[in-house]
Amino acid sequence: MRKQRLVLIGNGMAGVRTLEEILRHDPQRYDITIIGDEPCGNYNRIQLSPVLAGEQTLSDIILNSEDWYDANGIRLIKGVAATGIDRVQRTISLATGEAIAYDKLIIATGSRPFMLPIPGAQLDGVLGFRDIKDTTAMIDAAAKYQHAVVIGGGLLGLEAAHGLKQRGMNVSVVHLGEWLLNRQLDEQAGRMLEQAMRDHGLALYLGQTARRLVGEQRVSGVELGDGTVLPADLVIMAAGIVPNDGLARAAGLKVQQGIVVDDTLKSSDPFIYAVGECVNHRGISYGLVAPLFEMGKVLANQLAGCGKQRYTGTTTSTKLKVTGIDLFSAGDFMGGDDYDQIVVSDPKGGVYKKLVLKDDVLVGACLYGDTGEGAWYYQLLREGRNVADMRRDLLSGPREVGDAGTAGANRAAALPMDAEVCGCNGVSKGTIVKAITEHGLFTVEDVKKHTRAGASCGSCTGLVEQILMSTVGSSFQAAPRQKPMCDCTTHTHAEVREAIRNQHLTSMDQVMRKLQWRSADGCPTCRPALNYYLISTWPGEARDDPQSRLVNERMHANIQKDSTFSVIPRMWGGVTSPAELRRIADVAEKYEVRMVKVTGGQRLDLLGVKGSDLPAIWKDLDMPSGMGYSKGLRTVKTCVGKQFCRFGTQDSTGMGIELEKALDRMWAPHKVKLAVSGCPRNCAEAGIKDVGIIAVDSGWELYIGGNGGIKTEVAEFLIKVKTATEVMEYSGAFLQLYREEAHYLERTVHFMQRVGLDYIKERVLQDEAGRKALWARLQQALALEPDPWRARDGVAADQFAALPA
Amino acid sequence: MKSFHKICALQDIPQQGARVVNTSAQAQAIALFRTADDQVFALDDHCPHKGGALSHGLVFGGAVACPLHNFKVDLATGSALAPEQGQVPCHAVEVRDGEVWLAV
Ligand SMILES: Cc1cc2nc3c(=O)[nH]c(=O)nc-3n(C[C@H](O)[C@H](O)[C@H](O)COP(=O)(O)OP(=O)(O)OC[C@H]3O[C@@H](n4cnc5c(N)ncnc54)[C@H](O)[C@@H]3O)c2cc1C
Ligand code: SF4
Ligand code: FES
Numbered sequence: 001m002r003k004q005r006l007v008l009i010g011n012g013m014a015g016v017r018t019l020e021e022i023l024r025h026d027p028q029r030y031d032i033t034i035i036g037d038e039p040c041g042n043y044n045r046i047q048l049s050p051v052l053a054g055e056q057t058l059s060d061i062i063l064n065s066e067d068w069y070d071a072n073g074i075r076l077i078k079g080v081a082a083t084g085i086d087r088v089q090r091t092i093s094l095a096t097g098e099a100i101a102y103d104k105l106i107i108a109t110g111s112r113p114f115m116l117p118i119p120g121a122q123l124d125g126v127l128g129f130r131d132i133k134d135t136t137a138m139i140d141a142a143a144k145y146q147h148a149v150v151i152g153g154g155l156l157g158l159e160a161a162h163g164l165k166q167r168g169m170n171v172s173v174v175h176l177g178e179w180l181l182n183r184q185l186d187e188q189a190g191r192m193l194e195q196a197m198r199d200h201g202l203a204l205y206l207g208q209t210a211r212r213l214v215g216e217q218r219v220s221g222v223e224l225g226d227g228t229v230l231p232a233d234l235v236i237m238a239a240g241i242v243p244n245d246g247l248a249r250a251a252g253l254k255v256q257q258g259i260v261v262d263d264t265l266k267s268s269d270p271f272i273y274a275v276g277e278c279v280n281h282r283g284i285s286y287g288l289v290a291p292l293f294e295m296g297k298v299l300a301n302q303l304a305g306c307g308k309q310r311y312t313g314t315t316t317s318t319k320l321k322v323t324g325i326d327l328f329s330a331g332d333f334m335g336g337d338d339y340d341q342i343v344v345s346d347p348k349g350g351v352y353k354k355l356v357l358k359d360d361v362l363v364g365a366c367l368y369g370d371t372g373e374g375a376w377y378y379q380l381l382r383e384g385r386n387v388a389d390m391r392r393d394l395l396s397g398p399r400e401v402g403d404a405g406t407a408g409a410n411r412a413a414a415l416p417m418d419a420e421v422c423g424c425n426g427v428s429k430g431t432i433v434k435a436i437t438e439h440g441l442f443t444v445e446d447v448k449k450h451t452r453a454g455a456s457c458g459s460c461t462g463l464v465e466q467i468l469m470s471t472v473g474s475s476f477q478a479a480p481r482q483k484p485m486c487d488c489t490t491h492t493h494a495e496v497r498e499a500i501r502n503q504h505l506t507s508m509d510q511v512m513r514k515l516q517w518r519s520a521d522g523c524p525t526c527r528p529a530l531n532y533y534l535i536s537t538w539p540g541e542a543r544d545d546p547q548s549r550l551v552n553e554r555m556h557a558n559i560q561k562d563s564t565f566s567v568i569p570r571m572w573g574g575v576t577s578p579a580e581l582r583r584i585a586d587v588a589e590k591y592e593v594r595m596v597k598v599t600g601g602q603r604l605d606l607l608g609v610k611g612s613d614l615p616a617i618w619k620d621l622d623m624p625s626g627m628g629y630s631k632g633l634r635t636v637k638t639c640v641g642k643q644f645c646r647f648g649t650q651d652s653t654g655m656g657i658e659l660e661k662a663l664d665r666m667w668a669p670h671k672v673k674l675a676v677s678g679c680p681r682n683c684a685e686a687g688i689k690d691v692g693i694i695a696v697d698s699g700w701e702l703y704i705g706g707n708g709g710i711k712t713e714v715a716e717f718l719i720k721v722k723t724a725t726e727v728m729e730y731s732g733a734f735l736q737l738y739r740e741e742a743h744y745l746e747r748t749v750h751f752m753q754r755v756g757l758d759y760i761k762e763r764v765l766q767d768e769a770g771r772k773a774l775w776a777r778l779q780q781a782l783a784l785e786p787d788p789w790r791a792r793d794g795v796a797a798d799q800f801a802a803l804p805a
Numbered sequence: 806m807k808s809f810h811k812i813c814a815l816q817d818i819p820q821q822g823a824r825v826v827n828t829s830a831q832a833q834a835i836a837l838f839r840t841a842d843d844q845v846f847a848l849d850d851h852c853p854h855k856g857g858a859l860s861h862g863l864v865f866g867g868a869v870a871c872p873l874h875n876f877k878v879d880l881a882t883g884s885a886l887a888p889e890q891g892q893v894p895c896h897a898v899e900v901r902d903g904e905v906w907l908a909v
Contacts, residue, residue, distance in 0.1 A: 521821065521841045524863045524870040524877075547821035551861040551872035559872050563858035611861075803813050803837075805828035805909055 003031045006303070007092060007102035009082045009247065011036025013045055013456075014276030014292040015108030016064060021300030023072055029304065032074045033100055035092065037081040038131060041066050046289060046424075046457045048135045049321045052163030058132060085251035087269055104271055104303065107259060109244035111277040111287070115237050116151065120213025126235045129160045138234065142167035145233030149173075149222045151210045153180040155320055157238035161202050162322040164234070172203040172230050174210050174222065176239075184318040184329045188345060189352050189368040196325055196350075205230070243278045243285050258285040263310040265299040275299050281311065288316050289456050290423045297426075317378050317423050319371075319459040328374035331364035331381045332356055339363070344395055353395055360388040375463055379419040412466030421463050424456035429467055436471045442756040444468065486525035488517050493529070493743035500533050506542040508534065524550070529744035532631065532667060536739050539781035552629035555800075556788040557614055564594075566607040567617055568626035570664070573638045573657035573676075574602030580623065587620045601635030601673065603628065612801050618789040624664065625789040631745075632667040633674075636660040637685065641678025641695065648678035650695035655724055656684075659693075662728055663735065665785040666778070669742040669751070672735065673708075687715050690738075690748040691731045696720070700727050704734055704760070705752040713749040716757055719765055733764045733771040736778035809899065809906040815843065818905070823860040823869070825850055830909040835896055836860035837905060838869060838880050845905055846880035847898040853878075853891030 006022075008015045011034050019032060036042070040062070047061040069076040077094065084093040091099040113128025115121050125141065127134050142148070142164055150161040153175030165171045173180075179190030180197065194204060205224060213235060214221035221229045243258035254260040254268035258280030265273045265281075275295045277287055286292060291314035298311040317330035335341045335356040342355040349369070355377065356364035361384050365377040380387060387394060415421075417430035435441060435450040444465055448454050454461045484490050491499070496515065505511045508530050512522065522530065527548035534542035546554050557565035569584065584604055588596050594608025603626050609617060618625070628634060636659050639645065641652030656676040666672070675686040676693045685708070686692030692703040692715045699722040706715025718734070721727055737760065742751040752760060764771050807830075818824045818839040826835045826847075836850035836859050844867070850860045857873035868886060870877045877886040883893040897908035 519866055521865055523865050524875060527863065527865065547819060547864065550863060555861065559858075559861060561855070561873065563856075563861065563873075611858075799819060799822065799824065802825040802827045802834065803817070805810055805812065805826050805830065805835075805907070 004029070004103040005101060006030035006032050006104050006106070007100055008032070008034045008106045008108060009036075009092065010108035010110055010244075010276065010278070011038060011042050011076065011078065012108060012110045012276065013042065013063075013289055014110070014296055015106060016042040017293050018106060018108070018275050018296035018299050018303075019074070021297055022304050025300060025304035025306065027072070030104075032072070033077065033102075034069070034074060035077045035080060035082045035094065035100065037079065037095075038133075039079040040132070041069065041076070041078075043132070044456060045131070046321070048129070048132070049159035049163060052129075052135050052138055052160065053166040053323070054163075055323065058135075082247060085247060085272075087251055087272070090271065102271070105273070106299070106303075107248055107267070107272065107274040107278060108276040109247065109278045111241040111243045111285075113237055114240040114242050116210065116239055118210060118212055120215060120219065121237075123213055123215045123235075124218040125215070125233060126213060126219050126237065128237050129156055138164065138236070139167065141234040142169050146170055147172075147231040148234040148236065149210075149230050149232040150236045150238055151222070152238035152240070153177065153204070153206070154183065154238060154240075155181065155318065157236070158197065159321055160236045160238055161197075162200070164236075165201055169234070170203070171201075172205060172222075172232075173197070174205045174208050174224060174230070176207070176209055178207050180204070180206070181318075181320070181327075185327065185368070186334055186354060186366050188347075189327065189329075189354070189366050192347055192350065192352055192368050193320075193325065193327060195347075200322075200324075203230075241277065241287055243280070245278050248272075248274070248278070256280055263298075263312060264302050264307075265295055265311060266302075273299055273303070282313055284313065286314065286316065288318075288424075290314060290316060290426065293425055293456075315382055317374070319374075319423075319457065321457060321459065326367075326369060326371040328367040328371040328377075329365065330374075330378050331362075332358075333364035333366035335364065342391070342395055355394055357387070357391075360386050360391070362387055362394075375419055375421055375423075375460070376415060378423070379416070382420075412463060413470040415463075415467075421467065422451075422453035422456070422460045424460075425452040427451050427453035432464060432467050433471050436468060440758065442468070442758060485529060486523055488512075488519040488523050488526050489515060491515055496530070497533055497537070497741070497743075500537050504538075506534060506538050508545060508548065522548070528553075528631075532669065532744050536667060536781070540784045553631070555611065555614065556618075556625055556629065557609065557611075558629045560607065563611070564607075565609045565611055565614060566605050566628075567609055567614070567621070568599065568603050568605050568628035569621050569623035570626040570660075571603055571623075572660050573636055573653050575638075575653060575657065576604075583621060583623075587617055590620065591617055599628065599635075601628070602637050603635060614800055621789075624787050627665065627788075630667065631670050632665070633660070633663045633672050635673060636663075637673070637675040637689070639677050639683035641676075645678055647681055648695070649697050650678055650700065652676040652678035652684065652693075652695055655693065655695075655700075655727060658724065659728065659731065662732065662779075663782070665787060666735070666739075666782055667785075668735070668739050669744050670747045672738075672748070674731070688712055689715060691715075691734065693727055693731070698722070700724075702727065702730055705749040705757075707747055707749045709747070716752065718761070729771065729775050730764060732778050733774035734760065736774040737763055739778070739781075740774075807897070807908045809897070809908050812837065812905045812907050815839065815845065815900055815903050815905055818845065821864045823862070823864065825858075825860045826907065828909050833894075834860075835907065835909070837898065837907070838864055840864060840867060840880070843900075844880075845898050845900050847896035847907055848878070848880065848883050849894045849896075851893065852876050853885060853893055854889070859893070 041064045044061040050056040081095045082092050091101050148164045148169045148171045150157045150173045153173050161171045161173050180193050209225040212223040213219050219235050222232045223229045245255045245259050248259045249255040259274040260280050276292050298309040301309040340357040344353045351369035354366045362380045415429050419429050421429050454464045531545050531548040551559050593606045597605045599605045636656040638653045638656030642648035672690045674691045675684040675689040677684040677686045678695050686694050688706040688708040694701045701720045702718040703715035704718045707713040821841050823836050823838045834850040838846045852871040854876040857871040861872040862869040867880050883895040885891040899906045
């Protein structure tokens with residue numbers, strides 16, 4: 001039997017989403033054709049705003065590449081408009097002359113910008129803001145011209161204005177309303193937004209109309225109602241949208257400012273459905289994706305033959321995608337006489353919250369500045385729940401509301417499972433948590449892929465991130481931050497590391513030249529980092545630059561508050577001998593050391609040493625450097641273990657010494673501490689070390705990512721192994737991974753949090769060859785490292801001594 | 806009266822580094838800094854924040870970052886880089902034929 005032919009007109013967000021849902025239900029059911037007049041696969045129209053602002057690129061926002069259409073057997077007729085529908089023959093005529101037959105048709109032609117019918121509207125340089133074509137035209141204009149006027153201070157207008165401003169234009173916004181976003185915000189919040197936009201450099205003309213556009217061929221100005229003429233080389237009309245219902249109208253379908261559909265999204269013709277902005281459902285045309293996607297879901301349910309769902313309308317909420325501005329509104333936020341209002345207003349602090357209640361039910365919310373509770377209010381609003389018993393605490397959010405929250409937990413943790421997190425795609429917290437636990441997700445990107453949460457307008461990404469964090473704890477991987485290393489560069493740590501590796505850069509000069517450093521020779525932030533990246537990536541090849549090391553590493557001793565130094569000789573595994581002790585004591589006396597102290601890492605520290613005495617002290621000590629000053633291996637702390645302790649199950653001291661010898665002189669992104677305990681009593685405190693090893697009867701347990709620093713972090717269990725050789729291999733491989741991939745000054749715990757414990761397990765546990773290679777690379781690198789105290793002649797010994805005048 | 810004294814060869818100060826000069830003329834030691842482009846500057850070896858030895862700092866561009874708490878000082882003027890405030894006494898210094906001369 002021939003499959004039914006399903007044709008979609010409009011390769012946009014609502015239509016394609018509907019098809020995706022159908023394919024999910026029943027991929028075999030239809031022969032699908034899409035007719036789209038845009039030249040590419042479908043894309044995330046919402047993200048055109050960040051593209052305009054230069055925060056994303058066009059390729060970032062493609063939703064389905066052409067492979068997707070192929071893979072799903074969809075015929076995509078792109079760059080071609082549908083010009084007519086013959087409802088008797090059931091065919092669609094195309095601009096190319098071809099006719100396409102359908103059994104079922106979905107119209108999803110969206111809408112187009114409403115172009116004000118004022119004189120001059122046809123001039124060059126007058127655009128709407130709707131598609132890729134408009135966006136590139138705006139970007140091109142911003143490169144050539146100076147003055148832009150945006151007509152309309154709604155969401156779209158403000159995003160356009162923000163984007164053009166980001167691209168360096170002088171931007172004015174002409175807005176009919178008395179305040180910005182007057183359909184989404186009340187006056188007070190609108191005024192706060194107004195201030196923020198003025199601070200951002202936009203000129204605002206509120207309560208004004210655009211009467212006429214001036215210009216010959218290209219627009220040159222906008223005349224306002226009061227006669228003012230604003231200079232303009234580019235005019236964006238963002239005064240509203242008009243449903244694209246011309247095709248339907250011409251085909252005789254029932255149309256009334258949008259194609260009229262019933263609750264199953266069926267038009268007045270039983271073979272034709274419509275979804276998206278071109279639709280009029282119960283008198284409403286929606287202009288946001290959340291309701292459109294909801295429609296898509298229902299329609300897919302119908303077309304896949306399930307036919308149970310109904311669409312009954314959506315309460316929408318509002319967010320603005322302008323970086324640095326948080327606002328949220330939903331429902332009936334204006335309030336009025338029959339309503340109660342709870343308001344907090346702190347214009348100076350930039351926070352405003354208004355909740356509107358009617359008969360103890362939340363009916364509207366308008367938040368500015370702090371929108372963290374938005375999702376929760378939205379939920380209450382849609383549930384229509386009686387909130388009488390939580391009125392007093394309503395403003396402070398779910399944390400304060402009795403049993404709904406746990407003290408100290410963050411907002412995400414306090415959110416109930418059925419709370420909607422992603423408004424665009426209607427994804428609840430429960431769905432996200434389930435996906436995270438079932439599929440073992442660790443990144444926001446993964447959550448996006450599996451649940452679509454955050455995949456559209458992106459304003460819930462923060463909340464998704466929090467849910468991830470509260471669900472997977474410390475294995476959470478933050479979205480890659482775009483923060484540059486320091487003011488000298490636009491590149492992130494990760495990018496710099498990658499460039500050094502991929503382009504085989506071996507000197508600081510090269511890095512700075514290739515990556516176009518803004519300063520001649522860097523700064524105290526980037527130079528130590530670059531130096532580390534170079535020598536850890538190309539050991540033996542890149543030359544260490546002492547002048548790019550901070551004083552402790554340059555002087556191989558710890559600087560103290562009075563600029564004297566402290567010296568820590570290495571005592572392997574914390575073990576020393578009477579002869580060594582005698583030597584240390586002699587040195588301490590000879591150089592009049594002010595204090596001899598046992599450190600937290602079981603070593604002896606000689607404090608109060610003059611800088612000029614350092615080379616002589618090292619010589620007299622004749623012990624290896626304890627590297628107690630380095631971003632590198634510090635100590636391997638041990639307990640006495642089986643040798644003496646009545647509980648010890650293994651030789652923890654021996655294991656510690658062996659490890660310390662193997663890892664000696666290891667530079668790292670940050671300091672690294674290890675500990676080995678002889679039994680689970682854990683006297684060496686291995687649970688808070690970068691690598692902690694605890695002996696048990698049958699072998700050794702390895703823990704990683706502990707930290708006893710500013711915030712104590714308990715190490716995570718990595719694996720249990722049998723032999724000492726395995727302890728070395730696994731610990732070494734983990735440390736080498738950290739050395740190769742962590743950012744400078746990132747402790748192991750933060751590295752682990754960034755990449756996720758699973759990633760580390762994958763590299764160190766699952767991939768045996770990879771593990772061995774990591775361990776081998778570490779050993780090779782260490783073989784080349786001299787002991788800095790013994791190599792002191794190389795470090796310009798004369799620097800330590802003062803010059804006579 | 807201050808006069809110029811020959812202190813050392815330019816090579817004796819590491820590039821992007823410093824050396825300390827002990828002088829009987831003043832209680833405070835003086836630090837000689839050599840930048841990447843071989844300019845030489847002389848400042849009291851005393852950070853205006855908590856007295857750190859600037860000679861142990863990291864030299865970058867025409868400035869040095871104090872080793873104790875990263876206070877940054879302009880080598881040419883001795884004034885702290887914004888947002889910090891403070892002033893380090895500067896001394897006249899010259900390089901003549903590869904030799905460093907300091908006025909003390
Ligand atoms: C810049 C911008 C920012 C936005 N920001 C947000 C936001 O933050 N949050 C939010 O919820 N919504 C936002 N929106 C609105 C959102 O993008 C729309 O609601 C959504 O894209 C509508 O989906 P649709 O499928 O109905 O229409 P569209 O996505 O516009 O798809 C319609 C498609 O049909 C094509 N078409 C039309 N006529 C024909 C024809 N005769 N033949 C062939 N093809 C045809 C069109 O070219 C288009 O590709 C934004 C919109 C824009 C323009
Ligand atoms: S950890 Fe166990 S073996 Fe080691 S000293 Fe403590 S009790 Fe003894
Ligand atoms: S002493 Fe120099 S920064 Fe504190």
